[in-house]
Amino acid sequence: MSDAAVRWSERAKKDLQRLDxxxxxxxxxxxxxxxxxxxxxxxxxxxxxxxxxxxxxxDLRVRFLIDGDGTIVVLRVLPRDKxxx
Numbered sequence: 672m673s674d675a676a677v678r679w680s681e682r683a684k685k686d687l688q689r690l691d692x693x694x695x696x697x698x699x700x701x702x703x704x705x706x707x708x709x710x711x712x713x714x715x716x717x718x719x720x721x722x723x724x725x726x727x728x729x730d731l732r733v734r735f736l737i738d739g740d741g742t743i744v745v746l747r748v749l750p751r752d753k754x755x756x
Contacts, residue, residue, distance in 0.1 A: 675706035676742040683733075686748040694731065698748055701728040702735075706743050716755070725754065 679687070687695055705711040705726055712727035716734070723746065726733040732754035734747040747754065 676740075677702055677706045677745065678742055679745045680747075683745040683748055690731075690748070694729070698728050698731060698733060701726060702733060702743070702745060720755070 687698060690698065701711060705713065713724055715721065716723045716725055720734075723734050723736055726735065730751050732747075732749055732751055733745060734749070734754060736744045736746065738744060
């Protein structure tokens with residue numbers, strides 16, 4: 672699956688900026704790889720967040736949606752203990 676688009680919400684961009692450079696690169700790489708291949712540690716969230724997915728990157732969780740056109744919309748990038756609140 673090539674030419675996959677990724678759109679970062681303003682909130683996700685702020686979350687990413689708060690991380691150290693190594694984690695920023697790791698998260699960006701994991702998201703880009705998922706966008707291209709649809710492979711990664713991904714699960715659909717349950718309950719009220721059921722339309723969202725999470726992508727695991729170490730101790731961080733990337734919460735995202737997939738638009739009708741296949742665009743990945745990154746909503747948040749948070750540590751595991753804060754990702755589902």
